[in-house]
Amino acid sequence: MTTLDDLPIRDDLRGRTPYGAPQLDVAVRLNTNENSYPVPEPVVEAIGKAVAAELRDLNRYPDRDAVALRADLAGYLGHGLTVDHVWAANGSNEIQQQLLQAFGGPGRTALGFTPAYSMHPLLALGTGTGWIPGVRGADFGLTAADAVAQVRAHRPDVVFLCSPNNPTGTALDPSVVAAVLDEAPGMVVVDEAYAEFARPGTVSALAVLPDHPRLVVTRTMSKAFGFAGGRLGYLAADPAVVAAVQLVRLPYHLSALTQAAARAALAHRDALLGTVTAIMEQRDRIVAELRTRGHRVADSDANFVLFAVGGDQGAAWRTLLDAGVLVRDVGLPGWLRVTAGTPAEIDAFLSAMEKLP
Numbered sequence: 001m002t003t004l005d006d007l008p009i010r011d012d013l014r015g016r017t018p019y020g021a022p023q024l025d026v027a028v029r030l031n032t033n034e035n036s037y038p039v040p041e042p043v044v045e046a047i048g049k050a051v052a053a054e055l056r057d058l059n060r061y062p063d064r065d066a067v068a069l070r071a072d073l074a075g076y077l078g079h080g081l082t083v084d085h086v087w088a089a090n091g092s093n094e095i096q097q098q099l100l101q102a103f104g105g106p107g108r109t110a111l112g113f114t115p116a117y118s119m120h121p122l123l124a125l126g127t128g129t130g131w132i133p134g135v136r137g138a139d140f141g142l143t144a145a146d147a148v149a150q151v152r153a154h155r156p157d158v159v160f161l162c163s164p165n166n167p168t169g170t171a172l173d174p175s176v177v178a179a180v181l182d183e184a185p186g187m188v189v190v191d192e193a194y195a196e197f198a199r200p201g202t203v204s205a206l207a208v209l210p211d212h213p214r215l216v217v218t219r220t221m222s223k224a225f226g227f228a229g230g231r232l233g234y235l236a237a238d239p240a241v242v243a244a245v246q247l248v249r250l251p252y253h254l255s256a257l258t259q260a261a262a263r264a265a266l267a268h269r270d271a272l273l274g275t276v277t278a279i280m281e282q283r284d285r286i287v288a289e290l291r292t293r294g295h296r297v298a299d300s301d302a303n304f305v306l307f308a309v310g311g312d313q314g315a316a317w318r319t320l321l322d323a324g325v326l327v328r329d330v331g332l333p334g335w336l337r338v339t340a341g342t343p344a345e346i347d348a349f350l351s352a353m354e355k356l357p
């Protein structure tokens, strides 16, 4: 039998393992920052109708440029954005891959401030972009001065900022984004996958798009919209950036079914986003409760919380799993990440936490 090692695979992929959080059959799954609430029945019906209306025409390719969906997404984002400023793909992962295909690639580099979203370096690897693991402060913070010094030292073609940051949960101060935009010689991608969960007063990088043609803000319907299975991510940027990603996107990358389902979901955004407040309440409950119990906990503007377990996080992860609660070991010594789910799920998580030594 042929093994991977027998194949003439690229040297930089040899010995690698695929990305993947464990998809385990556990009662309480709080490890991938999904929205725990199922799609409400009226929205299920609306999506069903929208998808059904496409079925007869599946003999034809879909709208290659997903114009109607992009117009809807621009309307959702506001900030004076139009269809020309927005691009959509199968998840913000695909959006970021397309950005690296267009602006990274062999001989170019991308820099991110770790710990941050673990797919950023993997997307760099897959697109042949050199990865520069920038660093954050001891408390996972990132100051404008630190960020600028690293950008100045490395002069990357692409800078990834993640706000709110995964896995720490904290949003960036706008001064950090502004300073990086001033210093970066290339593109600056602000990954705002969790923007809808941010605490009041948090400023989106969308606000400064008009002044920065090299700024790209990526968003997703996987989190607040509860549409992870629908696979819909998008970006907002100067129209020239949209033209750039159109050079590398596969033709018809976004199926007619995906476009129809996402448009129906967006049309019912009030119902879908109706869970955000409840999720933020559970997020704040986790932070407050764990701090009361003496854990170090990172401030969270997202639908998850990073907390210290005071010892081996692998053993703590296993203890919680044995108690029926799946959380995420992101590989940070002494820390675990938990998604803010339903009140019942957080009850289960908090009581499982009592089993830790």
Ligand SMILES: Cc1ncc(COP(=O)(O)O)c(C=O)c1O
Pocket (backbone or CB within 6 Å): 032, 033, 090, 091, 092, 093, 094, 117, 162, 165, 166, 191, 193, 194, 219, 220, 221, 222, 228, 232, 233
């Ligand atoms: C920071 C961040 N960006 C992007 C994504 C990818 O989301 P999707 O490809 O589902 O849009 C995730 C998913 O966990 C994330 O945490």
